[in-house]
Every structure is written in C-alpha cells, then in structure tokens.
Amino acid sequence: PATPSLKVGGLDLDYFSPKEYIIGGTKITGTEYLDKEVLVTLSKLAKGDKVVLPGEATAEAIKTLWAQGLFDDVKLNIEKFVQDTVYFEIEVVERPRLSSIDLKGVRKSEKTAIQEKLNDKTGKIVNDNLYNTTSAIVKKYLLDKGYFFTKINYTTRKDPNSENSVVLEANIDKGHRVKVQHIDFTGNKDFKAAKLRKYLKNPKQFAWWRFWGSGKFSKEKYEENKIKMISKLHEKGYRDAELLKDSIYQFNRKKVNIKMDLYEGKKYYFGKITWAGNAIYTTEILNKVLSIEKGDIFSEDKLDKKINGGGENGGDINSLYTDNGYLTFNIDPVQTKIYNDTVDVEMRIYEGPQYTNNRITLKGNTITNDKVVLREIRTKPGQKFNKSDLIRTVREIGALGNFDESKTVPTPRPNPSDGTVDIEYAVEEKPSDQIELSGGFGGGRIIGTLGLTFNNFSLRNLFNLKAYKPLPKGDGQKLSLRGQTNGKYYQSYSFSFSQPWFGGEKPVSFGVSAFTSLQSSGIGDSSNPNYYKIRLNGVTVSLGRRLNWPDNYFQLSHALSFQQYILQNYPGFKFSTGTSYNFNLSQEISRDSRDSPIYPTSGSFLRFTVQATPPYSLFNKVNYATASDKTKYRFTEYHKWKFDSQWYQRVGGQFVIKAQAQFGFLGSYNSGVGQSPFERFKLGGDGMQGFDFLQGSELIAMRGYANNTVIPVGANASQAQTSGSPIYTKYVLEARYPVIKSQQATAFILAFAEGGNTWDRFNDFNPFNIRRSVGVGARIFLPIFGLLGIDYGYGFDAIPGLPDANKGQFHFSIAQQLGGF
C-alpha cells in the first residue's frame, strides 16, 4: 500500500517519519479587525520554536483558533520550507460577531422569555448555523404557546457601538394562535370520545359557544395533559391503556386537528391482596386500613393513595407505621399474578425497628431563643417517633409568626444501632414586626396614626442594651403601641403586651392592654361654655390556655376589663356630663385548626364568647324607673354573647372557599334598666375603627354598605347609626385565589357574597331576613405592613332613611385583625 504522505512545495511530509523543523515565521492572512500578533501567539507557532511535522502542534494550532469562535474558517498552510526551516501561513475567514438579537413581532413578555433562552448566542459569529438554531428556539417557544405557523426572516445591521459586530434583527410573524377544530380518537371501545376529551381537559375542541376559556392550543399543556388522560384511564382500571400515536395536523390557517390512537386494553379488578413481612399489625388490621376489596376496580393510583396517603390525618398504611415509630418502614406493592381481568397484589413490607425520639435540636434561629420554639415542638425525647406530630410541629412553628413557614424543614436522623432518631428542625427567621404609619381623613380633619407591633419582643432584655437589635427580641412576646391624633380634637393611645408561656411552665398566655382616648370640641378649655369632651380609659388583663380536650386545637381564655367614660357637655349621648364605668369579665372558647394564619386553605375557626358585667341592679337599690340616665348608667350592666365560625376549603386547583357565619347578642339583666348604650354592634362598611370606639361599640365589616349603615328595619336612622344595635348576624361566602405566595408578600383576589342584619329586640330577630351584597376584592399581606385590602361591594337592599348606604361601595382596610369578628 502507498505510504500516506503530504506533498508540500515539492517536499514529502511522511507520517511515518516525522521530522523536526524550526519555525521561520507565521503569517496571518484574511484578518480584518483582529490583531495578527495575538493570533500568532494563540497558535503557539512562534518564530524560532521547534516543530515536528507532521505532528500535534499544527493540529493544536487550528483547534485553538477555532475555539475562539471568531472565524468562519481557519486554514493552516505551509508557505515554504527553507532547508530545515518552515514558514507557516494561517488563513482565516473573519466573520462579524453577534452583539445582540433584536426580536420583532412578539410581545414584550415573550421577547424577554425568548431572549433568555437565546442568551448564550451573543459573541458568536453570524452564519447559517446561527440562523437555524435561533429559528429553532423561537419556533419551539412559540409552538408551546400555541403558534404553530411561525415565520422568521433575518436582517443584520452593523452595531455602531462595537467593531465588527452586528445586530441580528429577527422579524417574527407569529401567525395565529391556533385553536383545535377536532380531537379524534381511534382504538377506543369502552370510552366515548367525549369522555376522553373530558379527561384530556385541555385543549378543548372548538365550539361556537365557547367564547371564553382555554380554546387556545398550548403545546406544552397538551403534552402534559395527554399523559394525564392516560393515567385517568389507568385509574379506571384499564392498566394497560397506552397512547400509541398522536398527531397534530393543520386544518386551516387558524386551526389544527388532533388525532390520537389509543390502546385501551381491558378493565382490570383487584384480586387477592396478600401481605408479607408484617409482624406488628395483623393482616386483618392492614386490610381494614387499606380498605380495598377483591373485585374493586384496579387502580394503581388508588392503591398508592391508600398506602402513602395524601393528608396528614393518616388513614393510610404509611401513617399507621410512621406514626408509631416505624420510621424506616417501607412497602412495595407487587403485582404477583395477572389472570384474565384480575390482578393479585402482594404487599411486601419492611417494618424495621421502632424508633424513639432522642435528641431534638433547632437550627437557624438567629433571633428567636431556643425555648420559644423548643417548647412548641411535639416530638419529645423518649416518645415513639410520630410523623403526624412532626408535621403538626412544622405548622405550629409557622404559627409562631417568626419563621418562614416554607423554609421550616424537619430532618429525622435515625440511628439504627440503638433504635433512636434525632430530629433537627431547621428554621429561617423572617421579619415579623409591623409598622402602621398613616395620614388620612377622619371626621373631616387630617388624622395621623402611628402603630408599631413587635411580634418577637423580649421584655426581660429591656434593660440589656446588648440584646437590642434594634429592639430586645427573641422571647416570642408581643408588644404593640399605637397612637392616633389630629391635635386637640382627638387623641388616642393604646398599648398591649402579651406573653405566650406565662411563668414558663405551661402554654398559658398572659396579656395586658390599656388605652386612653379623648375627643373634644377643641375650642378653649373647660371654662368655655361650648367646650365638650369625652375621655375613655381602659385596662384589660387576660389569660388564655390551650386545651387538650376535646382536642388540642381548643383554646380557652378569660379577660377582665375595666373601662371608664368621662363626659363633659357631651352631646348625642344618654347623658351629657358624668362618669360611667364598665367592669366586665369575658370568657372565650375557640378552636382553630386553620393551616395558615394569613392564607388558610383548609381547617376551620370557631369562637364563642360571653362577656358580662356584675348585675348591679340586683343589689344597688336604685329605682331604675325614676332614676336619671346619669345614675342609671353610672355602672353599666349587660351580658353579651358572640359566636363566629369560619371554614376554609380548597376546591379545584388553587381556589379556596371561605364560609363564615357570625352572630352577636347584647342582653340586659333587668328590663327596668334597659339595654346597655355601650358595647353595641355596628354593622356595615370596612369594619375599621374610627371614632366609634366612644361607646365601646364593636364594628363589624359588611361590604357593599357604607360604614355603620346596616341598621334595624324601622329604626330611626340617625339614632340607630350613632348608638349601634344589640343584635346582629352576618354570613359570608368568599372564593379566594392566590396571586403571590412568597416570603415577601402574600396576595390573593376574592369574590364574595355577604348577608347580614341588625335588630333591636330579640322578638324581631329573624336570621333569614338579611341585607345582601356581592363584590370582588384583593388582599395583600406584607410582613411589615400587615394585611392591606380593597373591596368593591354592591349592596342590593336599600336602607330606609340612608339613601347612600347601599349600591356600589369601595372599602379599604388596613392591618385588620386576621379573621377577627
């Protein structure tokens, strides 16, 4: 065979006998913008170096130059040999470099998304390859969005900002976003095409009446949904079902057809279910928990749910074991035998040892002290490992409000040698303090508010300057301060403090709060005849504790409260000058199983409150029939009953339904004394506290009606509005949809229907005779500002005497008590 050789300039370069040469020089040709010296350096074929020909060095030189990505072509020639000296010539074809791609004909959001995918293209040379890859990326992206017939043509222009660079302009003609005319199925026997289309969900077949919704075709979704459709068939017992082939073809400019070829297979049923490896639980118990009978329609999905469960409530095989210490429990359902239409399943179980909790540690608490979290942890050393407790603990750490719920991660670390498990809870602190700073109109004047809430306060470090960052923090106590004033006319200051584990031994919360406020005419001082004022002072002490019975979601609290009302020439009240005292005790029992305080998606909240004053009229020997109002109301007496129930449920996807019913009743001990002028309910509007605290009224929001306008039927409008009413009821049905769910903010939109009313006498009370409204709104929760809301409601029922009370109403709300009355 002929020797492979290369003839250059009459010299043979024989691959079998390479020879060493000295480089006499390297010449670069074909460059326009690039520096020749640099290219020679890059090629490593410098003058004076030695080189073996043929050899590695030349190949390496070409490789290196290619790797720069600057050239369309690189050639290495040997110009000449002079004895043992070689002269190289490197011939390059320089191409302009891409500085950016300018996409035209697409929307801004699409442009950003495509741009991101194209990102690494800049700096490359502009050639056919670039056009092809770019087109492929753009078309793929648009295809996923439903644009099937995209056309792209390119033009280039020089980039004025940098040498030898061009801007590539891609003119995209998206064409129409296609819809689906027909979806046809072949190979289906037991399932009708209509049923299959339903399983597919999206895309939907074109129909003239479907003018709204997802008629548009998204390739991306289609790919997802066709898998879902098949798994739906599996769920129905057709375990062999398969999509053999599917094709999408053009129907016309705006529409495509889809054809799907299915293999349905036959319908299978569960046969014998046997258990292997179970020692702790008998087959009988396991079968009961599994609750799948012989003859049930076969579905792997159902089997999986029964084994691994979905919720934390258990009822599945996995929880049965993992809630009883079997942390390393494992189950493998094996289809042992398939005959005719029956599938026998053997559950192969590995039970493993029963683990006991050992070390419980906390990590990541850079602000909050250990004990604040540790005392809430339900998995305790010495207990059997319990997965439900673990999950519940994560939720309760979240409920403390100091940590990012989504970043609370429990890590169980089993030690198989001694059957113990160490659990580490990793948390991440989040800002939990709130500030309310507002200026607005109230009572026709500018009013300023400053409110501060510290949710992780530490009272014992108040005098320890080292703990200030910027305030003493870390003990999980809550301190809030609020001041509101518009100068002389109105001032209100309040303070509250609460401690979740009073005394440190039991989860008994202790709270103390106080307020003082003043409203006056603002003119002159008390000697002026037109001067009037009302001053309120109040202090409340409360104790609350969590109960373990009937279940551990219950909470019981007691509060003792004292209020003083000092009136001087004050108009519009039962008496104008005098002092009134309200001394009351309230008891509250509540059950809160909501899964999150801000945006609950499941669970409920129930609350029942009784508040009562001593029955002074029984023993104070005042003749109430003849006594003046001033004497009558010196010691105000009443009893008050309130009930609130909220219920949350996730329905289909992200939607959450909230249902709420409230009821309040204010009664008197003695008909001679009459109903209390204090503590009444005012229904309607945004429920925000304004000047209405004056009689200790409770404000109940009801959207679609102006503030305090839902008054009893037949009542004197102005009187009923100022005094409030003793009985109310309210119902809310709300659909919510989350828009943002992140650590920085939670936001959701909502649509609501509400109904509610007030009554003067219990005899008139009719819970079905209500004023109604509907509307939409949005809420955003920002960690530092609290909850901000806006609603638009439309009230259907006119209120006699108050023509502006109903119809369209906007409501703004700030930092309202979450889920409060």
Added chain:
Amino acid sequence: CKSRFEKLRASNDVAKKYQEAIRLYNKRDFSKALVLFEDLSQKYRGREQAEGLNFYYANTLYKLQDYTTARYQFKSFADTYPASKDAEEARYMAAYCYYLESPTFSLDQENTYKAIDALQLFINLYPTSDRAVSAAKYIATLRGKLEDKAFENAKMYLTTGPSNVENYRAAVIALKNAQRDYPDIRYAEEMDFLMIKSQYMYAKNSIPIRQEDRYNEATDLYNEFTANYPKSKFTNDAKQLKSDIESGIAFNKQEMATFAADQAKYMEMLKKTGKIKDTISAKPIKADNTNIKNK
C-alpha cells in the same frame, strides 16, 4: 462645592489617597478611611504596597465592627501573604472575629462551632505564640456556651413538665444526652440531681400501674447520685426527694391494693349474679396504651 475629602476621593492620586487613608485611620475616623481603603485595594492589586494596605483595610473593618467582612479580609490577607510579619495576627483576628460573632447560647450556635475550629487551627499553627494562650481561653468560653445551651435546653423539659407529663421523661433523656455530648460539663452534679427530680415527677404523674417501676428508676438515680457526690450542695434536696419517692411507692402500693380489692369484690359480685363463669379469670387491670395519666 465638594469637600476636600470628596475631591480626594474622586482624584486618581493614589499615593496621596494612601497617605490620607492612614492619617484618617490613626485619627480613628474609620468610616472615611474605609472608603479610601476600599478604593485603593482595587487599584493596588499586585503591587508591593498592597500588603500593608490590605492589613489596614481589614483592621478598619474590624474597628467598624463589621466582623463578617473583617474576618474575610483577615483570612484572605493571611492566605495571600503567609510570610508577612502580620500573618499571625491576621489569622488570630480572623478567628477572633468569629468569636465575636458567636451569639448568646440560646440562639443558633453555628458561628460558635466555626469560632472554635478557627481558634483551634490558630493554636495548631502557632502553638508557642502568646496569642495561643488567649485563643485557648476563648475556646473555653465558647465551649462553656455550648454547655450552657445543652444544660438549659434539657432543663427546659423539666420546667415545662406541668404542660405535658411526657416532658419529665424527655428531661431525663435530654439531661443524659447532654452529659454524653459534654462529658466534662460543669453542670454535671446539678444535672444528676435534676435527673432524679424529673424521674420522680414522671413517676408521680404516671398511671398507678406504671408508678412503681418508674419510682424505682428514680431510686436508682438517687443511689448513683449519692455514690458520685457524697458531699453535694444538693444532698439535702436529694434526700428530700428520696423520702418523697419512698412515700410515693408506699402510697402507690396502697392504691394498687385497694384497687385490686375493689376489683376482686366486683368479680365476686359478677360471679354471684351469674354474669361471669368461674373458669374465666379476669385480668385485674388493662394496661392503657398511653401509659400516662392525663392530669
């Protein structure tokens, strides 16, 4: 009109900037000095003066109490100029910055562990240095912090016992674990005593049938304690506990006897009324799954 400092800052006269920065540093105007050092550390990269400059820069950050950045700068100084006369100090300062960043024991101790590692590394590198002595002292302080944490967190279970009986059992386990983790923990004596107390409380609040065993465990702990610490400041309290345990056992025995008698009477009555046949021997008490009496 710009101040002199602003003008200098904007200028390119690096030599003058360097001088001014050092002057400001000596004048203790660290925040201004920092601005210049930051700027210069970029410009002097790879130059001879960079060594002195970077050491000043790290020290300025330290003086400004930005310990996180200072630590980084000290460490990178020591890594870049291992032969420098300041390298030892830089290593030491880097570890010391970790030490300063170690929070109070009741918070996450990640920086404490890192500080111990860094200080130990310093001691290994410069065992004869004067600073090694103070480094060892800091390590002792930090270890003390970890001991405090282990002790307090274990004790918490005893404190919160009234909220949940199982916390008493948890206390015994947590105290044992803390001793295992820190064999020379300085609270060892108190912890042994608290273990008796926790076990006693656990036994006392258990259902009657479990009480005797649990009291006996408490007695074991007591015997161990008196053997280990014949002259403890807790001796009197421990003796009190011992007598409480004894009376607890006595009371429990009586309680169980009464219970058994009642049970026997009830059985007798059932037999008489013919509701139960003689052949069936009734079990006296059924053990409850929870083993614990809810109080």
